[in-house]
Amino acid sequence: MTATIPTSRAGRPPAPQGQWALGDRTPLNANERFKQEDDALNVRARIEQVYAVEGFDAITSDDLHGRFRWWGLYTQRKPGIDGGRTGSMEPEELEDKYFMLRVRVDGGALTTEQLRTIGEVSVRYGRGTADLTDRQNIQLHWIRVEDMPAIWERLEGVGLLTTEACGDCPRVILGSPVAGIAADEIIDPTPAIEEIQRRYVGDPAFSNLPRKYKSAITGMATNDVVHEINDIAFTAVVHPEHGPGFDLWVGGGLSTNPRLAVRLGAFVPLDDVPDVWAGVTSVFRDYGYRKMRHKARLKFLLADWGPERFREVLETEYLGRALLDGPAPEPTADPGDHIGVHAQRDGLHYIGAAPHVGRVSGETLTQLADLVESHGSQRIRLTPHQKLLVLDVPSDAVEAVVEGLGELGLDARPSLFRRHTMACTGIEYCKLAIVETKGLATATIGELETRLADVAEQLDGPITVNVNGCPNSCARIQVADIGLKGQIVTDDDGEQVPGFQVHLGGALGLDPGFGRKVRGLKVTAEELPDYVERVVRRYLAERAGGERFAT
Ligand code: SF4
Numbered sequence: 001m002t003a004t005i006p007t008s009r010a011g012r013p014p015a016p017q018g019q020w021a022l023g024d025r026t027p028l029n030a031n032e033r034f035k036q037e038d039d040a041l042n043v044r045a046r047i048e049q050v051y052a053v054e055g056f057d058a059i060t061s062d063d064l065h066g067r068f069r070w071w072g073l074y075t076q077r078k079p080g081i082d083g084g085r086t087g088s089m090e091p092e093e094l095e096d097k098y099f100m101l102r103v104r105v106d107g108g109a110l111t112t113e114q115l116r117t118i119g120e121v122s123v124r125y126g127r128g129t130a131d132l133t134d135r136q137n138i139q140l141h142w143i144r145v146e147d148m149p150a151i152w153e154r155l156e157g158v159g160l161l162t163t164e165a166c167g168d169c170p171r172v173i174l175g176s177p178v179a180g181i182a183a184d185e186i187i188d189p190t191p192a193i194e195e196i197q198r199r200y201v202g203d204p205a206f207s208n209l210p211r212k213y214k215s216a217i218t219g220m221a222t223n224d225v226v227h228e229i230n231d232i233a234f235t236a237v238v239h240p241e242h243g244p245g246f247d248l249w250v251g252g253g254l255s256t257n258p259r260l261a262v263r264l265g266a267f268v269p270l271d272d273v274p275d276v277w278a279g280v281t282s283v284f285r286d287y288g289y290r291k292m293r294h295k296a297r298l299k300f301l302l303a304d305w306g307p308e309r310f311r312e313v314l315e316t317e318y319l320g321r322a323l324l325d326g327p328a329p330e331p332t333a334d335p336g337d338h339i340g341v342h343a344q345r346d347g348l349h350y351i352g353a354a355p356h357v358g359r360v361s362g363e364t365l366t367q368l369a370d371l372v373e374s375h376g377s378q379r380i381r382l383t384p385h386q387k388l389l390v391l392d393v394p395s396d397a398v399e400a401v402v403e404g405l406g407e408l409g410l411d412a413r414p415s416l417f418r419r420h421t422m423a424c425t426g427i428e429y430c431k432l433a434i435v436e437t438k439g440l441a442t443a444t445i446g447e448l449e450t451r452l453a454d455v456a457e458q459l460d461g462p463i464t465v466n467v468n469g470c471p472n473s474c475a476r477i478q479v480a481d482i483g484l485k486g487q488i489v490t491d492d493d494g495e496q497v498p499g500f501q502v503h504l505g506g507a508l509g510l511d512p513g514f515g516r517k518v519r520g521l522k523v524t525a526e527e528l529p530d531y532v533e534r535v536v537r538r539y540l541a542e543r544a545g546g547e548r549f550a551t
Helices: 030-037 040-053 061-065 067-070 083-088 110-127 147-159 191-202 270-287 298-303 307-319 362-374 395-407 416-420 438-451 453-458 528-544
Strands: 073-077 096-101 109-111 128-133 138-143 170-175 212-215 232-239 243-250 262-268 341-343 351-354 359-361 379-382 388-393 421-423 464-469 482-490 496-505 515-523
Touching: 040 061, 040 147, 040 232, 061 067, 067 073, 083 482, 096 147, 109 110, 109 528, 110 128, 110 138, 110 147, 110 362, 110 379, 128 362, 138 147, 170 191, 191 212, 191 270, 232 262, 232 270, 243 270, 262 270, 262 307, 270 298, 270 307, 298 307, 351 395, 351 453, 359 362, 362 379, 362 388, 362 395, 362 496, 388 395, 416 421, 416 438, 421 438, 438 453, 438 464, 453 528, 482 515, 482 528, 496 528, 515 528
Parallel strands: 170 212, 212 232, 421 464, 464 482
Antiparallel strands: 073 096, 096 138, 109 379, 128 138, 128 359, 232 243, 243 262, 341 351, 351 388, 379 388, 482 496, 496 515
């Protein structure tokens, strides 16, 4: 393949940003250096043969702060350091000798055996911790490097991976939680998800990308994999001549300079999805910007090239053929979170249930596996909203499963606030965090359920509340109705206290867009329930007709 150097939309060649396609692979920052010096995937052997034997202090800095991520491992925050000091300390001063371990669950699909194994690993090695993330991963904490060989043996023994769960590589592939079972599914994406994982996860051809790379695939018409904020996404469409298949989107992402993904106007049949995925990933690998990490996501290349040029390079240099033009999917207002009891197309039922902001425990996971199996099912799915689904429940077992879930703290008929609130990891474990998130969000849900009980019937649509512990966007604050960005704020007494910058009116789905940062609107953590209550009451009092919160 001979790479051409495409011009930007303005007709200029792009300024050199460390793109490999320009022919110079000199690493331009510390991350590019360690990635080139030794493939990050190679750290697995050192963990098993050296670090697990000699302990935390033997780990080199490049491995600890760089390559470990390719195996789902980050150091967690040292307990007791308040958020006001986060920005003034070196990362090493903030870190503990324990790790967070992310288990990737591609497509969110788990067997009860896998779920039980994660639960047992959590109890034995992670002090019983477990969080369901908004990317269909399960995250454990308090992991010691000495235990990693045994943990991998347990996880991989049941087909679970931590490979490339973090790092500049293909992260977990989001998939519709109702793939293969929903009565209204357009096409089952499972074969494509499984094939991409089989071929490319852990493939050295894609283990050094310019930055993290997020994928999503759904066969549902609803927005159930937040496709607009992924680097690459395939959403379901029906081509007038070729039938069901996928519409290709690229270049979405949050954090700094958030951008929604754009359509390339291309129709991709199911069998072609893995090849097209590899083509887009190769464009990113070769043409992506590697000079500055905050400009390295695929969205920046897309912004410079535009979708037409991107598609042209994809087709001519990587696929060797033109893609079919395809129709656009119809946007829907359905939140696509699958909470509640729903009929499957085979006559069984799936039940979507909400923990509080993704927080569960190892014990809960093993008990959930027992509950599900006792009613004849062996399948669980995770959602991109920190929730989970139990599949394959017979009609006569539905109420028993709903009740059993409730006893485990998993509510299948949750309040609107419990259903639509998410929170990132926050100061409890995250080195970047400025404020606590999960405990506050859980307490706020409880407050709102009580305080707003009188208007619960009027709340006929979702109001999403997303709580972040710092200016990053792990809990997607820019696309929430009420997005809360953690920072230190000044309270009425002039004290510096934990609080949030408020963003209002973000959304995905029908009217996708980013919330507005409300200038000067900051709330302390203590005031949060008061603030959300005021906003909701005002919305109900002032909305016109069927006006949704986001509009
Ligand atoms: Fe950590 Fe910030 Fe991400 Fe929350 S948003 S998990 S505090 S980096």
